[in-house]
Amino acid sequence: MKPSASLLFPNSRLLAQADIPVLPFDEFRSHVVHAIGRGARLAAYYGEPRTDGWIRVHALLADGRQGRLGWCAADVKDCYPALTPDCTAAHLFERELAEQWGVRPEGHPWFKPVRFHRAYRDGADAWGRPPQAPLEPCVTDFFRVEGEEVHEVAVGPVHAGVIEPGHFRFQCHGERVFHLEISLGYQHRGIERALVGGPTPRTLPTMETLAGDTTIGHALAYAQIVEALSGAQVPARAHALRAIALELERLANHTGDLGALAGDVGFLPTASYCGRLRGDFLNLTALLCGNRFGRGFVRPGGVGFDLNRDQVRELDRRLGQIFDDTADAVELLWQTSSVRARFENAGPLSRETCVALGLVGVAARACGLERDARHEFPIGLYQFAQIPVSTLPAGNVFARAYVRWLEIQRSTAFIREQLVMLPEGPVRVATRPLAPGAAVASITEGWRGEICHAALTDGRGRFAHYKIVDPSFHNWMGLALALRDQQISDFPLCNKSFNLSYCGHDL
């Protein structure tokens, strides 16, 4: 294995497509497997169609210790030896690659569709399904446990709460869950395919709604791509306002999650206060841009709205108040032994499993891993102002809840600090046409975890390919494994402790 097998670069650096090494497949495979074995992560792994009917497989390797991303590729035709047997983190990426481009990863241990759509390559189907047969979502094989008194519980797509659709299949023995299999795809809107040929006026709203609770996170990852491709220098004030918006998004969602976790163990005071406080945090985002989810705020080249002095003071004042109320509501959780006991005795995940699956975000930090893109691949304001990485080793619901609380405290302190020393100046610069024949990979730390976008442009500076990896794509399997040997009645609690996105996964 040569260390030079990948092109190494920092977050959101403009690259020439021609500089991405295209390796013979065996070399590509062993390079990726070795890099992952030595501590890198698979940030993205996807196929790009070539004109000659071949599919170019791209691997983006994230090495947090060096703060560098590695990019390498290999060309495949209809099948190749799967990476998953030697690199668990590739399991869902390889299924996705097969579904999109009809390329079969030979030896994949659990080879099923991901989103239930036809392949994008004419006539190709990795499962050999006839093109005229209807394609029904989640009508597929499920892992089954046989034996006396073993039973199966199927939930979804339409759930009891006001949430997105997905299908959950439990193999149970009494109350005990032997195995949970999660099958998604109901939310598939064909986003990646529609981005090809862009950017168009619709590209940015698509980024803002691909996972609507992560509007700022995804819009930022996209803006970083466009800025790299067009050589735009984002003004300092815009960087600061973007970081404030990203942390506000984290505050709103983490607070909502803590409230929902309290609700799932029947502790209503915190559930009821945090439900309201989440909305109060969303209103702070609306103070920035008029929309509670941050739509219209992040724009390539900067941000769409500035804050005047009064608005800065108002934001700081309200944030202080809301934080005090949140502290009051959340501390109740830790002071109540019945809540602690329920949190501590549910949904454990080992550090080894977390590393093998390549989990990101709160779920990874709650297994003791210092995995945070703001720290590992800092960009924008995070290059100059650090937020301590919040970790806890326990890997259970308590750890995932407490890491959120640590992050609420640190994000609030960070925002208030930034509001005092907001740089002066403009908040947006115009962007120029995008560089042709280029490649960019961008990473941001959304509230769920690492968001990765990767773009390739064609000869006219249009998107020839655009890849989106929502943190949920890495993490759904973590939830499935955290449920093993748990009570099925603890599913809502475990599920909320991950709180993953369906639409971000399904795209």
Add this chain to the structure above:
Amino acid sequence: MISELPILNVIAARLRQGHRTMGFPKEPPALPERLRGRPTFDPTQCPAGCRQCAEACPTHAIDAKHGTLELDLGRCLFCPECEAACPRGAIRFTSEYRLATRRRQDLVLRDPAAAYPLAEALEITTRRLFGRSLKLRQVSAGGCNACEADTNVLGTVGWDLGRFGIQFVASPRHADGLLITGPVTKNMALALQKTYEAVPPPKLVIAVGACAISGGPFREHPEQCDGAGSLVPVDLQIPGCPPHPATILDGLLRLLGRLGPPQ
């Protein structure tokens, strides 16, 4: 101060947090200063042949030709692009949050001087059934979790949807209607159809958000159906991306005849 007795901490927190249910609908809702609500437009200001707003619009919600403007709020994402693109300030978002209509075509604005056709109440017989107790099943069919979240927020103590007799229930068989979000993905079409059929008649359908009304930013993608109206009859349209919670609640209350004409 933290007590050794957990219940005392709970009571102390309860006293500190106080009563937080808002005065809406008796008082106007607290809205963000920068809220982009119902747009106003003035085609007389449009320079001849200018189509900059229409070209900037991500969802083709604006039709500009021959000195007229046509705005389709069912497609509008209430993004700032048209307002920013217009060289004359002929199109402008106001803070008017009341947007819900009964019919899809009512969302297409042609005459800037015409009164906005806000949703009328249900006919008297249906209102007798649902006016004081409306149970809804929510179906997200490709929704991005923003419409879902701002529907969910109505159940929190701040909005307290329960005081109007409106509640989200776990099963369509317990429901009087569906509240649909998302453009209706092809992969959710069957599930939506089955959920609709499982609601006992008479039943209502409420489409929340640009996606559920028109497909929103995903309109014309082959993986979705351009909104709920293509599968089920819709009784109330609540535009926005997502609509502000006050917009959603105003729409629900208007449908139930619980609000008078706007002041």
